[in-house]
Amino acid sequence: TEPIIYVITPTYKRPEQIAELTRLGQTLLSVSGIHWIIGDDSSKVNKRVLELLEFLGIPHTYLLTPMPEVYRNAVVKVGRKAWRRSKRAFVQLPRGVANRMGGLDWVKKHASSGVVYFADDDNTYDIRLFEEMRYTKRVSMWPVGLMSSSGVSTPVLQKGEFIGWYDGFISNRVFPVDMAGFAVSVELLHQAPNASMPFKAGHEETGFLESLGISVADIEFRADNCSKIYVWHTQTVRIYVSRRLEFMRKQYRDSN
Ligand code: UDP
Numbered sequence: 001t002e003p004i005i006y007v008i009t010p011t012y013k014r015p016e017q018i019a020e021l022t023r024l025g026q027t028l029l030s031v032s033g034i035h036w037i038i039g040d041d042s043s044k045v046n047k048r049v050l051e052l053l054e055f056l057g058i059p060h061t062y063l064l065t066p067m068p069e070v071y072r073n074a075v076v077k078v079g080r081k082a083w084r085r086s087k088r089a090f091v092q093l094p095r096g097v098a099n100r101m102g103g104l105d106w107v108k109k110h111a112s113s114g115v116v117y118f119a120d121d122d123n124t125y126d127i128r129l130f131e132e133m134r135y136t137k138r139v140s141m142w143p144v145g146l147m148s149s150s151g152v153s154t155p156v157l158q159k160g161e162f163i164g165w166y167d168g169f170i171s172n173r174v175f176p177v178d179m180a181g182f183a184v185s186v187e188l189l190h191q192a193p194n195a196s197m198p199f200k201a202g203h204e205e206t207g208f209l210e211s212l213g214i215s216v217a218d219i220e221f222r223a224d225n226c227s228k229i230y231v232w233h234t235q236t237v238r239i240y241v242s243r244r245l246e247f248m249r250k251q252y253r254d255s256n
């Protein structure tokens, strides 16, 4: 029987949430052998999310995995207005880390084989990606398209041999890759029981991969030697609901 893919998706409440999860969920409907783990950055169950999961009928687990207060407070510190203006303060939040760690804990408790993939709710996934990762022995990797700083993030191969990394943020990262660009086997997770993802924006991927104790020799390069793009780091434009509502209220007042 084919290995199960444990797709761990961090999500949080916002106007776009259900649209994002609908798109991702309906992608996953076209893939067999999926167990979808939704880690909600909240301490309260979101009924809309549960309704969607029930409708889709994909084997799933819904977890409440709120971001620790210390990080959440970092936003409060800057102030709401400044936070909205300054992309930097926002970028520095370790987004989705508590969610992914919660998902990993669940997988380690409930599975002894299969593969884990971190699928953010706003990316775009070609269903062929899942077959590339399904038979991962330790860690598999592939390119991620539409990365804002570099166009693409990918391991670089020449005649099938790894020669380096291409990414907009190499920095001092041992594995300069995007969250959507790799999968790990459940077996490897059990072999590295202390593996964890740091609450450090920009270093979540490399921190996690380093904590698995892997080296480049362990990586299985997929998607036709990293020459095909099956996942894109799309980002949804935020709408401003409150302004819209104010506008509609004004229109209503003016016309009555
Ligand atoms: N996320 C979250 N809590 C937050 C912000 C983001 O759980 O406060 C989730 C989000 O739903 C996504 C992942 O973390 O699945 C990465 O966030 P985002 O897509 O905003 O990051 P980017 O792609 O811009 O780096």
Ligand code: MN
Pocket: 120, 122, 123, 233, 234, 235
């Ligand atoms: Mn994103």
